[in-house]
Amino acid sequence: MPKATDLTFTNKLHQLWSGDAQLGIGEEPHPGREKYEPSRFDQGFIVHHYAGKVEYRTDGWLDKNKDPLNDNLTRVLASSSERYVASLFSDFLVDANGPGAQNGLPNMFTMGKKKRTLKKGAFRTVGQRHKEQLSSLMAQLYATQPHFVRCIVPNGMKKPGRIDVPLVLDQLRCNGVLEGIRIARLGYPNRLPFPEFRQRYEVLTPGI
Numbered sequence: 023m024p025k026a027t028d029l030t031f032t033n034k035l036h037q038l039w040s041g042d043a044q045l046g047i048g049e050e051p052h053p054g055r056e057k058y059e060p061s062r063f064d065q066g067f068i069v070h071h072y073a074g075k076v077e078y079r080t081d082g083w084l085d086k087n088k089d090p091l092n093d094n095l096t097r098v099l100a101s102s103s104e105r106y107v108a109s110l111f112s113d114f115l116v117d118a119n120g121p122g123a124q125n126g127l128p129n130m131f132t133m134g135k136k137k138r139t140l141k142k143g144a145f146r147t148v149g150q151r152h153k154e155q156l157s158s159l160m161a162q163l164y165a166t167q168p169h170f171v172r173c174i175v176p177n178g179m180k181k182p183g184r185i186d187v188p189l190v191l192d193q194l195r196c197n198g199v200l201e202g203i204r205i206a207r208l209g210y211p212n213r214l215p216f217p218e219f220r221q222r223y224e225v226l227t228p229g230i
Contacts, residue, residue, distance in 0.1 A: 023084070032065045032080045039067075073196050087149040172197060 039058035043051045057070040065080045093114075100115040102108045108115075163171065174193050177186040194200050205212050211219055224230075 026084060028065055028080050028083050031083060032067070035067055035080075036060050073193060087147060089148045091148060091151065172199065 035058075039055055040060055043055065045051060059068045059070070061067050061077055061079070063079060066078055067080070068075050068077045070076075091114075096111050096114040099107055100111040100113075102111075174190055176190065177184045178189065191200075202212065211222075214222070
C-alpha cells in the first residue's frame with residue numbers, strides 16, 4: 023500500500039511462502055511454508071488446515087481491507103432493539119448519545135450554542151476493527167490460564183442455528199476432544215501434574 027494491487031499482494035505471498043527461501047547459515051525454513059501452496063486460480067492461495075485444505079481468493083482483497091464502517095450505519099445498529107446486535111456496536115454509541123444528542127442524531131448542536139464538531143477517533147476499517155478485537159481476545163487469554171480453546175464450525179453453509187453433526191464430530195475427533203473424553207471416562211487422572219501423579223501412584227509399580 024498505497025500502490026499495491028491484488029495481484030502484487032498475491033505474488034508477494036507466493037514469494038514469501040512458496041518461493042525460494044533466502045535462509046541464513048544454519049537457519050531452518052519456516053514450518054508455515056509446508057502449510058501453504060498457490061491456488062489453481064490466478065489470484066489466490068491454499069492453506070493446509072488441520073481438517074483439510076482451505077482455499078482463499080484474493081480478488082478484491084485490498085478493497086475489502088479498506089472497507090470503512092459507515093458512521094450512520096453503526097449508530098443505527100448500536101441503538102438496535104435487539105440486545106445482541108446493539109452489544110456488537112456498543113462502542114459506537116458513546117458519541118451519538120452524548121449530552122445534547124436528540125432523537126438518536128449525532129451530538130453536533132447544543133441548545134443556544136454554536137455548532138460543535140464531534141471529536142472522532144482514528145479512521146478504522148473493518149480489518150482494523152477485527153485486528154483490535156483479536157488483540158483484545160489474546161490479551162484476555164494471556165491474562166488467564168485456559169486449558170484449551172476450541173473453535174468448531176457448526177455447518178458449511180455459514181447459517182446460524184444449524185448443526186451438521188458429522189462435520190462437528192469430525193472436528194472433535196480431529197482435535198482430540200473425543201479421545202480426551204474417552205480417557206476421562208475410563209477414570210484416568212488426566213488433570214494431575216506429573217509429580218503429583220507419580221507421588222500418588224508409584225506405589226503400584228515398585229522398582230520402576
